[in-house]
Amino acid sequence: MRTAYSPDQIRTAEAALMAGLPAGTLMQRAAAGLAVVCARLLTGAHGRVYGSRVTVLTGSGDNGGDALYAGARLARRGARVVAVLAGSRTHEGGLAALLAAGGRAVAFTEEALGLVGDADLVLDGLVGIGGGGALREPYGTLASATADTPALVVAVDVPSGVDSGTGLVAGPAVKAHVTVTFGAYKTGLFVDPGATHAGMVELVDIGLRPHLPGPDVAAPADGDVAALLPRPEAESDKYRRGVVGIAAGSDTYTGAAVLSAGGAVRAGAGMVRFASSAEPVRLVRARWPEVVTTILDTASGVSLDAIGRVQAWVVGPGMGTGTEAHAVARAVLSAEVPVLVDADGLTIVAADRALLRRAAPTLITPHAGELSRLLGVPRELIEARRLEHVRRAADELGVTVLLKGSTTLIAETGLPVRAITTGTPWLATGGTGDVLSGIAGAFLAGGLSAYDAASCAAHVHGLAARVAARGGGTGKGGGAGGGEAPIAALDVAEALPAALRML
Numbered sequence: 001m002r003t004a005y006s007p008d009q010i011r012t013a014e015a016a017l018m019a020g021l022p023a024g025t026l027m028q029r030a031a032a033g034l035a036v037v038c039a040r041l042l043t044g045a046h047g048r049v050y051g052s053r054v055t056v057l058t059g060s061g062d063n064g065g066d067a068l069y070a071g072a073r074l075a076r077r078g079a080r081v082v083a084v085l086a087g088s089r090t091h092e093g094g095l096a097a098l099l100a101a102g103g104r105a106v107a108f109t110e111e112a113l114g115l116v117g118d119a120d121l122v123l124d125g126l127v128g129i130g131g132g133g134a135l136r137e138p139y140g141t142l143a144s145a146t147a148d149t150p151a152l153v154v155a156v157d158v159p160s161g162v163d164s165g166t167g168l169v170a171g172p173a174v175k176a177h178v179t180v181t182f183g184a185y186k187t188g189l190f191v192d193p194g195a196t197h198a199g200m201v202e203l204v205d206i207g208l209r210p211h212l213p214g215p216d217v218a219a220p221a222d223g224d225v226a227a228l229l230p231r232p233e234a235e236s237d238k239y240r241r242g243v244v245g246i247a248a249g250s251d252t253y254t255g256a257a258v259l260s261a262g263g264a265v266r267a268g269a270g271m272v273r274f275a276s277s278a279e280p281v282r283l284v285r286a287r288w289p290e291v292v293t294t295i296l297d298t299a300s301g302v303s304l305d306a307i308g309r310v311q312a313w314v315v316g317p318g319m320g321t322g323t324e325a326h327a328v329a330r331a332v333l334s335a336e337v338p339v340l341v342d343a344d345g346l347t348i349v350a351a352d353r354a355l356l357r358r359a360a361p362t363l364i365t366p367h368a369g370e371l372s373r374l375l376g377v378p379r380e381l382i383e384a385r386r387l388e389h390v391r392r393a394a395d396e397l398g399v400t401v402l403l404k405g406s407t408t409l410i411a412e413t414g415l416p417v418r419a420i421t422t423g424t425p426w427l428a429t430g431g432t433g434d435v436l437s438g439i440a441g442a443f444l445a446g447g448l449s450a451y452d453a454a455s456c457a458a459h460v461h462g463l464a465a466r467v468a469a470r471g472g473g474t475g476k477g478g479g480a481g482g483g484e485a486p487i488a489a490l491d492v493a494e495a496l497p498a499a500l501r502m503l
């Protein structure tokens with residue numbers, strides 16, 4: 001599990017580590033690791049470090065110090081290094097080291113701005129974990145210039161303009177190809193929009209690990225998900241593997257039902273029971289003959305008794321929001337098993353929050369718009385401050401929350417937020433959320449906690465989307481889409497077995 005920490009947690013751990021070390025040791029460790037990564041990138045892009053042009057954007061704090069010392073190391077290997085001094089002051093030791101190594105330093109001017117465009121590599125040492133709020137000038141102008149340069153952009157610790165504690169971007173911000181972060185990942189590197197600005201993140205060990213507390217955010221890797229996933233054993237039968245019930249679809253919206261059922265079937269549910277009105281039932285049977293279906297008679301009140309036992313329920317996709325749908329949601333949420341609420345189910349509980357007050361675990365899977373209705377907060381605010389709002393929803397509603405997005409976040413009170421980064425932009429297409437609900441439902445029925453079921457489902461869903469976008473192969477090679485092509489939601493369900501085999 002990759003783990004990330006808030007700036008306060010990092011500072012506390014750094015203070016404990018520094019107490020036993022000579023002054024400046026950590027900065028030297030950081031700069032050495034940073035220079036190694038830059039040298040590797042320059043060698044990869046141009047065949048050598050010697051003669052390459054490096055521009056160091058230098059702020060007033062220790063972030064600038066790291067960048068200057070790394071610049072000095074590159075200058076000693078023959079790189080032509082120029083520091084643009086943008087802060088009200090400059091790290092003295094770092095500047096002296098750069099000059100002693102043959103590097104140059106210039107004050108910020110329009111002309112100096114040209115150095116961003118003329119470099120092979122730009123090192124962003126404007127602000128690190130000491131930054132706060134939108135970048136002031138001239139940092140903002142320099143950060144914006146990194147978007148237009150043909151150079152490799154390497155952010156030092158965090159991309160300047162990204163809030164290291166939240167991933168929030170409140171103004172201009174550096175868009176890095178690579179971020180080299182020190183001691184531990186920072187929360188803002190895992191959460192969008194910060195995660196997107198960070199590019200590839202490389203961690204340099206400076207000895208912080210023994211001093212770190214429990215993480216703020218965690219990002220599971222394939223191996224973590226593989227270890228969590230329920231696997232059938234020799235004596236497993238369909239009931240022990242978990243029966244998931246799905247209440248989805250309506251005569252108006254039938255596709256969501258087929259997609260949710262498909263997600264559950266392909267994610268390995270022991271059995272899928274599906275309950276809805278006649279038309280979705282007919283279509284689910286036609287597409288997934290292994291699903292056991294029940295036509296719900298809502299005229300005389302909804303009862304789930306005829307459906308048979310399930311270990312978890314999924315309720316909501318495509319079911320509408322009328323009185324009958326409300327009655328179905330109420331019946332499902334009164335069952336004493338874990339329930340996943342998605343899509344129309346979320347609209348229903350937003351209007352009747354009391355439905356979420358129950359003893360068994362509840363997992364909700366909103367996108368920003370649906371969470372906006374649940375919390376009464378504008379959608380744009382949720383998108384800008386995703387971490388804050390996913391936590392708030394978990395606390396306020398007392399449920400496990402999976403907030404969909406380019407990085408999906410999963411929150412449960414008292415646990416680190418999980419960040420899932422396996423997705424692809426092609427996943428942003430209609431119906432993929434319905435598939436996700438079925439996958440998570442299958443994992444809930446298989447015995448995972450809501451927190452683990454959500455994490456594993458989002459991870460596997462992202463992997464399956466990648467497999468589907470690459471036509472089932474590894475997708476090596478170029479093309480405008482980087483080897484990936486558009487996908488339909490059913491492709492994601494069909495790619496689940498291949499994705500599960502990759503774990």
Ligand SMILES: NC(=O)C1=CN([C@@H]2O[C@H](COP(=O)(O)OP(=O)(O)OC[C@H]3O[C@@H](n4cnc5c(N)ncnc54)[C@H](OP(=O)(O)O)[C@@H]3O)[C@@H](O)[C@H]2O)[C@@H](O)CC1
Pocket residue numbers: 014015018026027028030059060061062063064066087088089126127128129130131132133134135136137139156157158182206
């Ligand atoms: N501690 C350690 O052991 C280690 C720390 N390490 C490194 O130190 C970094 C933290 O260094 P730090 O604390 O000096 O803060 P830092 O990020 O350089 O920025 C502070 C200055 O930025 C400015 N500023 C702030 N907001 C701004 C804005 N919106 N717009 C414009 N300017 C703004 C403000 O300056 P002022 O306004 O005073 O000019 C403030 O004083 C950390 O990220 C890592 O790289 C490594 O060497 C490993 C060991």
Ligand SMILES: [K+]
Pocket residue numbers: 063124125126127128155156157158159160
């Ligand atoms: K930086």
